[in-house]
Amino acid sequence: MPKDSGIGASSKRREDIRFLTGAGNYTDDINVYGQAYVHFLRSDVAHGRIVSIDTDAAAAMPGVVRVFTGADFASVGGLPCGWQVTDRFGQPMQEPAHPVLAQGKVRHVGDPIAAVVAESPEQARDAAEAISVEIEELPAVVDMKAALSADAPKVHDDLTSNLCYDWGFVEENKDAVAAAFEKAAHVTTLELVNQRLVANPMEPRVAVGDYSRATDESTLYTTSQNPHVIRLLMGAFVLGIPEHKLRVVAPDVGGGFGTKIFHYAEEAFCTFAARQLARAVKWTSSRSEAFMSDAHGRDHVTKIELALDADNNFTALRTETYANMGAYLSTFAPSVPTWLHGTLMAGTYKTPLIYVNVKAVFTNTVPVDAYRGAGRPEATYQLERVIDKAARELGVDPIALRRQNFITQFPYATPVAVEYDTGDYHATMDKLEEIADLAGFEARLAESKARGKLRGLGVNCYIEACGIAPSNLVGQLGARAGLYESATVRVNATGSISVMTGSHSHGQGHETAFPQVVADMLGIDESMIDIVHGDTARTPMGMGTYGSRSLAVGGSAMVKATNKIIAKAKKIAAHLLEASEADIELKDGQFSVAGTDKSVAWGDVTLAAYVPHNYPLEDMEPGLEETAFYDPSNFTYPSGAYACEVEVDPDTGRVTVERFAAADDFGNIVNPMIVSGQVHGGLAQGIGQALLEGAVYDENGQLLTGSYMDYAMPRASDLPFYTVDHSCSTPCTHNPLGVKGCGEAGAIGSPPAVVNAVVDALRRQGHDITHIDMPLSPSRVWAAMQGE
């Protein structure tokens, strides 16, 4: 029987009422009295030396308040990188400066050179066109392997090369892995590209910087997934503003997908300029700017090798990946191809020996950082593609080959440094075979064939790691931030509750799901609880939302704080009931004395806390408000099995996804409807990557896919009706809710399923095809069918 409230209930998303009725409050909706507007003059060449900038004409244009260039930021820090990777040889990565406005050189198309602040957006833009910039264009480096050649132009003149780091993981395993390959009965090798993507949240980035001369306080309103992180990075490293004089607000945010995690130059600029001008400064990105200034995702080129013994057991895995960093290090860029990727290379399989090599490379392109899944999709894609290829080479069923190699004992320590606490991969595969009706595939194949279409089936598994932690471990791995989360539960006098969380909701439904948890714990109605998030002035220091961490980490902090509330409330109730605290039970919002009919309601206890007339003031402070910080002891490990059926039009190469089934193990689930929605959205992004999306630069570093005319986003008609199931549940063993996280799974697990299915369809037709790089556009699939 489905529940109608609390944990496990599909409560309707309360925030959707305001989103769907135009009552949302997005950053661009925020207008500060007297605000000015900024327009950034961006480089239209990928690489060049700035010979001169003449702003005189621009400064004289109507409405211009001030024109800023890199020189204005000489005394200001650059944008910091939040993760330092140590290379194979024990050396820190090469870490270039990242100025707010270009200094000396421009390094990618879109790199901001100057900024005009004016009375209106149009005046700012007009004046920006009047800035005269002389740039000595330099040869651009775009291709990663070319960027590493000895004679390649250097993106950063002060670095020794374009190599950010050469990372080996686990370096000590390298020789043993090589030896295992020597002994292998079979080796399958696959080279593939995980293409560059642009996140394209519906809401483009916006920043409004404000400054009060009266209080010397700065406020930044910004489209961020983690306002506290922005406050720390920008305040401490860029502008030198202490936290108590800097407030960062991330109000309603229209989608993040990772690209709104990072601290961007435009945020620092608006905050800085507002202080300089003692006036609010607003920037709203156009979609065109977003394409050339939002951090991109993925962009890995990989060679993966899988070694098997004579019985088809996986014996070793070896990968070599080139990871594009772009022109600068975005906030968490170095961690994505390393600790968020290498640690997942075991997948759901008991491969005993793994070696991952990653070369991170600077190029004259937009910086690349975390994008929905961040490293785990890249790991999953290559692993699940190479297993599929191995199954074909060996003539065995791809599902059977996976099952044979599944990890079945938990906890399981992988050879890539992580320990899976729990899971049941056979169960999710069993569930998948059922919900995908794999038994009926042959009939559907025949039906497609009768219509002249090639049908294919792709199946794969995935595992991911959410709630990255614990802080002391990630600190050793190079993180320059903690990865705990915080919550303050403020019970008001009449019993209503505000929960201040460091998590940030930008589509995930926290405002609905988080109250379900607290309501369940207290036995009160969900409507009595509101979530407060997205404002450093109103929430305790927390790390924000990314990596599917909110419920597993932020929710756990909220549970801890709520437990403190319950403990104190029981003391108050015991006093009111003149009973022993140990005898007090809380059920359905009533505190009662065990074994009696004496009880007191939740509201009576909360009122007593704030109107403490009858209250043990000598033993206990009044009030009912508790804060908790939660630092997880391990990641969580959601996993699942996905199946995709495609049809390929043999005449045109066009691929249509006919069926898609996802069986996920997310552990315990608070709101099944929201979880399904998260999976749906993830699948859309994963299918989008597999079939449609791809950011492409030409050899001069010009972005060829700079608008929706050429960058193909998935639309509803590109997607099938999904069959999703999350009834397989092995609850997380180390967080109080037993939850694992579901936000990225769909985007992680689906690209290999689609590609596996297309390859399957073509091979059934007799095409000797082992791989096609994403996106599997009609022209690429057709070319593959022509043997190109």
Added chain:
Amino acid sequence: MYAFDFEKPSSIAEAVAALKDEDAQALSGGQTLLPTLKQRLASPSKLVSLGGIAEMQGICHNDAGQICIGAATPHARVAAEVAANYPALAALAGGIGDPAVRNRGTIGGSLANNDPSACYPSAALASGAVIVTNARQIAADDYFQGMFATALEEGEIITEVRFPVPQSAAYVKFEQPASRFALVGVFVARFADGVRVAVTGASENGVFRWAEAEAALSANFAADALDGLALPADGMIADLHGSAAYRAHLVGVLTKRAVTNAA
């Protein structure tokens, strides 16, 4: 966008006069022009809206049996109003862009712009339409002169497009995945005196007629009449979304499908 003057005349004569100013630009539905202006890629001194000219609106039939579409008639209206008499043309109009585009974009604007990936040029060329302007009548065969190039003189306004109605016809579009413009579109129209095949999206010279296919189909209006016919890749557009060879191949595939649909 940059500042510009704006006029909205109520007659063709006034519009022609208004367009005599240097750098004046006619504005019809604006579905190409307005995004171009917003990106500051054009800076006309004046926009002359054609949207207030009653004689350029609407659809009628003339004595020659042609469907006469006012140049400022939006796609959605063509889709709705010619469905009974020229279903292939209605279907083409109903498949352009999205509802917002179809409610604003006009047939005259599309033909004047002559985007190499636009749908309408193929219908006009395959139908042997007549492009009527304020000054003259231009046969479609003479009108299209390459990518974004037409026979229109400076300041000349398309006022009406007259479509002879074929015995049967069909348009098949293969969409570019991102823009959903035609990567290749083929319009096949069968008349009593022969078959016309016009191809959009594919050629570096814009919309064109495929003479070999026309000859084959005029002899035998069946998809298999095209067996063995192949268009050379030379001169085809090659970009991110498809090679020249792919586009040439698609022309053959889509022409067959159009014939099947029209038959």
